[in-house]
Amino acid sequence: MKKFVALALLLIAGPALADDYASDRAQIENLMARYIFALDWQDAEGYAATFTEDGVLHSGAGAQKGRAALMEMVQKLRAQDDKRNAEDKSGKEGKPRARHEVTNIVIDVKGNTARAWAYWSHYNNRNAERSATFDSFGHYEDELVKQNGKWLFKERRVFNERFPARAATDQSPVPKN
């Protein structure tokens, strides 16, 4: 019986281990997508909820630490955009919008922590025709933690190729496999 238990555990653990990465990756990809919807629609609460309580964003605006600071940052972005849109003289119906795309997501998982790297690009339709204009790009470097079965950002660093001080170096940020 003991042998059988050991065998059964081995059989169960085999696929479970193999599938852990898929399971973690699926949740982290979903988190990254939720992050962007919240950012682009300036949903301050939804945005802050993708971070741990003490999560930190490092971006052009400096470091924002903790959910309260993260919410405030997004609320300010919304206020700025509302003001800019109110002053919009393009004469075209509807509001101009700006959006981020995230691709090339590399994720390394180690137990309840993970590191991730991904590309972002950004476009807007702030013009009379509301046609798409590509404007900037860069990459993210992330540290994530799994808390109560849920993956969250602990730290997200935003690199931006438009600004030399915030651009990537010559060496790929992704470590060797």
Added chain:
Amino acid sequence: MKKFVALALLLIAGPALADDYASDRAQIENLMARYIFALDWQDAEGYAATFTEDGVLHSGAGAQKGRAALMEMVQKLRAQDDKRNAEDKSGKEGKPRARHEVTNIVIDVKGNTARAWAYWSHYNNRNAERSATFDSFGHYEDELVKQNGKWLFKERRVFNERFPARAATDQSPVPKN
């Protein structure tokens, strides 16, 4: 023995439950990618096959319900493009092409149904140099069902930021977690 069976089932069910989301997400991501290849290459049959028999697409062309209507829509797109390409005076070899990119895929699964939200952007090379020109963007809101173990679109709604009547609202379409 009964205790062991219960324990074994628990052990098996644990990882299985944890992996269900990964499994569903993997299949839905693949479906979304197949949808785009079929749309951009105007493969009417392949496109319709990503929907349920009574699936509906809500787009700028109105609502297309059922696989026959969906196939007809894609066949018309192909005819339009063939005509436009035949009239192309750019003088450059090869045919102009247009493509969609899908990113930021949020998927919520509930048993055999799922809701999804994703970004799309669109570009073409309809110019003398066949260089890439970004033209429009928006998002999808989807309802999916799993039929005979296979995920399919039940309803897909296309939002397009080029047209105010089809643009997103100020509130993120993704519900709170």
Added chain:
Amino acid sequence: MKKFVALALLLIAGPALADDYASDRAQIENLMARYIFALDWQDAEGYAATFTEDGVLHSGAGAQKGRAALMEMVQKLRAQDDKRNAEDKSGKEGKPRARHEVTNIVIDVKGNTARAWAYWSHYNNRNAERSATFDSFGHYEDELVKQNGKWLFKERRVFNERFPARAATDQSPVPKN
């Protein structure tokens, strides 16, 4: 006892089979993202490591077969870019960069081999403002193998819509489901 073993194996195999696709897809997506980081940062070793020992890349530069040839190709790309950047007269601080985005990843797995199809698009900031300029797009057609539990490219074919000789045909490369 034998009956129970059979039942347990069935229960274990059920979810394991269902999750195999998710597991393989997660690893292949990660490989595809690692490929792009290595390509865009011109990390020759990291790039070659995404292929099997005898892996082949078919691109505008012809066929590169084997890790040594793949490394050499990337080293040459780096030398070309270093030279071009050294001669850059834009007067803007920082180096111009170019990046690829991969989306719409279709993956069909059959045991330890897989076929995949995906979109790529490309942009750069080789201008005085370091603003993003979209430049080209196409798709990949891949054959992959799982060696020692690790997915690798066996062959990757790059199609590019900028050059008629390397463009896609009118028929979607993705086979019927």
